[in-house]
Amino acid sequence: MRKEQISRITEKGLAEGKEFFWIFVYLWVLLGLFAIHKAIILNDADLIYHQGFAVINALVLAKVILVAEMLHVADNMKHRPLIYPIIFKSVVFSAILIGFHLIEEILTGMWHGKAFSQSIPTFSRGDLKGILVLGLIMFVVLIPFFAFKEIGRVIGEDKLHSLIFQRQNR
Numbered sequence: 001m002r003k004e005q006i007s008r009i010t011e012k013g014l015a016e017g018k019e020f021f022w023i024f025v026y027l028w029v030l031l032g033l034f035a036i037h038k039a040i041i042l043n044d045a046d047l048i049y050h051q052g053f054a055v056i057n058a059l060v061l062a063k064v065i066l067v068a069e070m071l072h073v074a075d076n077m078k079h080r081p082l083i084y085p086i087i088f089k090s091v092v093f094s095a096i097l098i099g100f101h102l103i104e105e106i107l108t109g110m111w112h113g114k115a116f117s118q119s120i121p122t123f124s125r126g127d128l129k130g131i132l133v134l135g136l137i138m139f140v141v142l143i144p145f146f147a148f149k150e151i152g153r154v155i156g157e158d159k160l161h162s163l164i165f166q167r168q169n170r
Contacts, residue, residue, distance in 0.1 A: 020066050023145075027065075028058035030141055057104075064100055065093060082150050089146045094138035098131060 035050035044050070068074075074092040077085040110116060152160040 016066065020062055023065050024058050024062035026145060027061050028055060031058050031061075060104075061097055061100065064096060068093065068096055078150075078153070082147075082154065085150050086143060086146045089150075090139050090142040093142055093146075094135050097138050098135045101134065102131070 031054040032051055035054045036047065039047045039050055074089045077088050106116065
């Protein structure tokens, strides 16, 4: 009995670790590309510094996504046609990630000695546009992520993996 529990816990931990890893890799590639783009546009020489932030943000956001999925956030459309849960989850999770981005901005400002009220991003400077654009980008970026997850849920992850990575004889 005890061996079965340990085996089940180990198996679940490995599965969650694998899922966390792939979410992290997906986010790191995207955030890393955004950091490279920003460094090129701004002619910024601190590319390694920005890549470090991309890694940290990807780790944090991957954990946020994993926990939200474990709490079954936005799972109420899984019996509808796949386009509905894909779009709905992309909207909900982009809103969650924007919320965590705002919290990060506040904590970063406080870390640098600003008061809480000074750390809150002000919407009058055009930050609302930036936040909306970031939300739109996150929404679009999450569509293929949730499309693969939802297709895997419906047809099975093994079948999806086989379709993508194995040669199909036709």
